[in-house]
């Protein structure tokens with residue numbers, strides 16, 4: 038029998054950082070205060086570093102702007118995107134905690150069908166602390182949730198499940214649509230609350246959205262690089278997609294699980310579809326080549342760590358996707374730089390990300 042999560046969910050307040058990429062004041066934290074105030078925030082300020090970002094009183098945070106990123110990483114800062122939410126992965130790199138939750142600043146607290154405020158962070162923690170079922174689909178969805186279990190015919194040998202590396206949450210109100218879909222359905226809102234958490238099966242890719250996402254940084258952190266997007270790059274709004282594809286092939290290789298579904302947040306505003314189309318258009322075309330590439334990726338058996346998997350993947354990106362466009366050669370090199378930066382900042386005796394608490398450097 039799957040052990041249910043009837044007991045109270047651990048807070049993990051000293052084991053989890055909340056990473057927020059932003060270009061605006063963080064007044065939205067006011068509504069999240071009951072759920073977030075106990076946690077340490079890592080704010081990654083994008084855009085003009087001379088701009089001051091206002092953070093409501095009472096939150097414990099460290100804030101990194103572009104000057105900080107350049108100071109801490111030196112030449113390796115070239116792998117961190119500028120003027121794109123992809124910059125958030127810098128927060129993953131400098132965190133010292135086991136878990137990460139990342140959320141956009143236009144994501145508000147949603148209400149469940151009973152009208153109760155949803156503690157998205159608590160649900161992500163539940164998802165991460167219980168196993169996934171990537172090797173055999175459970176038709177009653179997540180068997181580890183209260184009131185569910187494995188159904189008849191589910192192999193007992195597989196009921197231990199796999200460690201959960203990623204918890205992918207969803208969004209009420211403004212759905213995460215691409216620009217073409219947004220353009221033809223400008224008024225569409227997601228009003229459907231589906232009370233389900235399920236594991237993305239092994240061998241299946243999925244479009245990972247970065248706006249309401251949590252992961253086990255010790256299990257999969259080095260794979261959560263959000264790529265080269267935004268300023269100076271021929272692509273945007275594929276940061277989380279790229280990370281999701283790389284992460285998933287590595288999770289499949291290492292026997293880790295990825296869950297999607299609850300929790301919901303309320304996505305409050307739609308970004309401009311015309312601006313988005315300009316950012317996405319290469320991605321919409323290139324993904325038709327990138328997806329078959331990821332579906333065909335085989336990682337060497339001796340790749341037993343995320344870093345080794347990631348470097349092996351970067352090599353295949355360079356040789357196979359480099360033929361699609363020179364951008365992928367640059368991206369593959371940036372993937373290597375990311376791992377170097379990760380190891381430099383995170384290995385024992387690694388270069389600490391010197392930072393004054395609650396403010397910029």
Ligand SMILES: O=c1ccn([C@@H]2O[C@H](COP(=O)(O)OP(=O)(O)O[C@H]3O[C@@H](CO)[C@H](O)[C@H]3O)[C@@H](O)[C@H]2O)c(=O)[nH]1
Nearest residue numbers: 058059060083120121122141142143247248274277308
């Ligand atoms: O140049 C920028 C623009 C924005 N940000 C911060 O990133 C998030 C998301 O910004 P926004 O909500 O305006 O954009 P969306 O289109 O809704 O974002 C979704 O699409 C993905 C784009 O890659 C993204 O992962 C999704 O969340 C906010 O916190 C902005 O403040 C930024 O840092 N730099």
Ligand SMILES: [Mn+2]
Nearest residue numbers: 141143306308
């Ligand atoms: Mn948004």
